[in-house]
Amino acid sequence: MGFEFTEKAVFQQYFGAAHDMVRRSIKEFVNGEIMPHVDEWEEQGGFPRRLYKKAAEVGFLGIGYPEELGGTPGDIFFQIVAWEEIMRCGSGGITAGLGSLNIALPPILARGTDEQKERFVKPVLAGDRVAALAITEASGGSDVAALQATAVRDGDFYVVNGSKTFITSGCRADQITCAVRTGGPGAHGISLLVIESTTPGYSVSEKLKKTGWWASDTAEIFFDNCRVPAENLIGEENQGFYGIMENFQVERLQLAIMGYGHPGGSEPGIYLPGGRRD
Ligand SMILES: Cc1cc2nc3c(=O)[nH]c(=O)nc-3n(C[C@H](O)[C@H](O)[C@H](O)COP(=O)(O)OP(=O)(O)OC[C@H]3O[C@@H](n4cnc5c(N)ncnc54)[C@H](O)[C@@H]3O)c2cc1C
Numbered sequence: 001m002g003f004e005f006t007e008k009a010v011f012q013q014y015f016g017a018a019h020d021m022v023r024r025s026i027k028e029f030v031n032g033e034i035m036p037h038v039d040e041w042e043e044q045g046g047f048p049r050r051l052y053k054k055a056a057e058v059g060f061l062g063i064g065y066p067e068e069l070g071g072t073p074g075d076i077f078f079q080i081v082a083w084e085e086i087m088r089c090g091s092g093g094i095t096a097g098l099g100s101l102n103i104a105l106p107p108i109l110a111r112g113t114d115e116q117k118e119r120f121v122k123p124v125l126a127g128d129r130v131a132a133l134a135i136t137e138a139s140g141g142s143d144v145a146a147l148q149a150t151a152v153r154d155g156d157f158y159v160v161n162g163s164k165t166f167i168t169s170g171c172r173a174d175q176i177t178c179a180v181r182t183g184g185p186g187a188h189g190i191s192l193l194v195i196e197s198t199t200p201g202y203s204v205s206e207k208l209k210k211t212g213w214w215a216s217d218t219a220e221i222f223f224d225n226c227r228v229p230a231e232n233l234i235g236e237e238n239q240g241f242y243g244i245m246e247n248f249q250v251e252r253l254q255l256a257i258m259g260y261g262h263p264g265g266s267e268p269g270i271y272l273p274g275g276r277r278d
Pocket of ligand 1: 132133134135136137138139140141142143165166167168169210213218
């Protein structure tokens, strides 16, 4: 059995005319709405919130999400072409900031109830709310199973205490998908809660300074006896670690695209079906 592994064969297999169409519309969005401002936004350390709305209108935020939640379903290659085109702007910060929903929403989509999807996914895909994922803590990010922020059940609420750091879109997020300790030590004591930024006891630091990704706001978030409705628990209690692990696959893909799609790296986003180049 022979399969000729050429660039053309690979592109014909995974990218078709519909992917090409998405690529062109995102490219237009990048050229019209991002490129004229990219240097200014990088220098000022953020992009305007209205960009989420514009990204939603062009269909970018909803790529790969269910139609009933305002998305445009499709295979993963639609997301790949979209991210390649966004990365054409050359700003990892804009790409990361616009993309924080893609790490915040998948656990809700995979493990949440219909009501949670309606409340926490739909308005984000519409560009009306900003979502972030909050796992990392000052005590260390690599060892997720050792995280320390606690959520103690009290009637219909969880009382959350602790802090998170390096949270992308953390300053402006309206909601965070947050990993908290609801059980004993280790991976089996972790749950995911959606915490809204309006919750009393929730506070956010100034934007953290970074060597790159300037246009992405990155924050520390603090919880001081935050009473979070128990109905905001995503999936089962103490099963959150698995939701986090599943989620990392999409995050890795996005970060890989940001790496190779950077204009300073290999040629960005120029591939079209059949190996044609734009
Ligand atoms: C710009 C930016 C945006 C981010 N956005 C988010 C976000 O949106 N949400 C979020 O939750 N987190 C976010 N993070 C955090 C990121 O996930 C963590 O930085 C990462 O998980 C590493 O954790 P750490 O920085 O605490 O480093 P540590 O875990 O303390 O690791 C420090 C060093 O030790 C090494 N190391 C750690 N453990 C071991 C080991 N067992 N054996 C050998 N070497 C080891 C690491 O490789 C690293 O070099 C962001 C970080 C940055 C910089």
